[in-house]
Amino acid sequence: MPSPAVDDYLKTIYHHTEWQADRITPSQLAAELGLAPSSVTEMVQKLAAQGLVTHRPYGPIALSAAGERRAAAIIRRHRLIETWLVREFGYGWDEVHDEAEVLEHSISDRLLEGIDERLGRPTHDPHGDAIPDASGHVHREPFILLGAAAAGHSGRILRVSDRDPELLRSIETAGVAVGAQATVRDAATLRIDGADVALPAGAASAVWLSA
Template sequence: MALPSSTVENYLKAIYQAEMAQEDGTRLVPMGRLASALHVVPGTATTMVKTLAESGLVRYEPYAGVRLTAAGQKLAALVLRRHRLMELFLVEVVGMSWADVHDEAERLEHAASDRLIDRIDEMLGRPAVDPHGDPIPDQDGAMATPRYQTLLTCPIDTALVLARVTDQDTDFLRFLEQSHLTPGEVIRVESRDAAADHVLLRGAGDRSIVIGMRAAAKLLVAPPPPPG
């Protein structure tokens, strides 16, 4: 099979990420979700998924959804690898803002050769996560998948490390940056108020921050850092 087009890469990546995000155990991604993730109409997604199925990259169950085959999974993971290494490179080496690198990487991931990506990987010291805390798959497409809690489910009044931000929106990231809510920061949840739909945080330097529950669900935390 020839090299996949950017479009194919984007479909595989979207399916991969939708599978991950699925809360129910099933990895079947409904067409509607896929279509809206890719900003195409549902009919387009159906058509494309059928050709992906013919290439053996996905399994398609009409009216039910789509899931990646092993081959599709590997390809998707390698696209994600390119994307995330590129993001980290743009932040660490080029000095671009955390908030801007997603969109840039979204295009560069389809243009960069494996050679370039491996060189970047080497320069960065084979990093495990990108600037948003998303894990970076290795050359074989294998990826660690730690299970973090969100700020909605984590214990109250406990020191935790902000590990990952699961939204790439530029304005949201800019806000987080200004609030010093970036991966690695130590924070604690002081209270939650379902009626007010907010979560009250205390960040580094005793900053007090109030965020909505929608936003809080996008911030993932890990157990406190090892002592010393």
């Protein structure tokens, strides 16, 4: 049955491995959701009983095929709504997350399909995160985190994390945009359009480039 609480768990587990390979641990999941570890342990057991996750006691958590399909469906809703709010209503990319968190649970499938069609079937949201299609499939190209990129590496800016709205605003103010071509000078500096762009503290772990 639809459940915002279940969806939030599944979204968090899904999102954790989108841009790195390590599976999420129960303690990391508790920290991400701002919940007590005991509450998370109980819910993970329920999700496992429903066939939505696989998990061994004290081990990392992975989505089952059914859990991944459900997570992809709610993430599709969230990211289409974010894209809609930016394109159609003039929201900043640092403002859309909380609005999408509310709307993703309330809009109908018919309205979601209309939004997708009106937007031209976008494949990525304003932050560069992939939007699953109606079947749950996504396309991602090889990527590297800025903090792990060597000086001289060139690539397109694929994604900027929306975890910290203040950092997101600072990165935008610095002149960084998803899709821009950039060359790494160091972990705190990118060369974009022939000019060196100084990045705010924290950007090295919040910006991804094409590999």
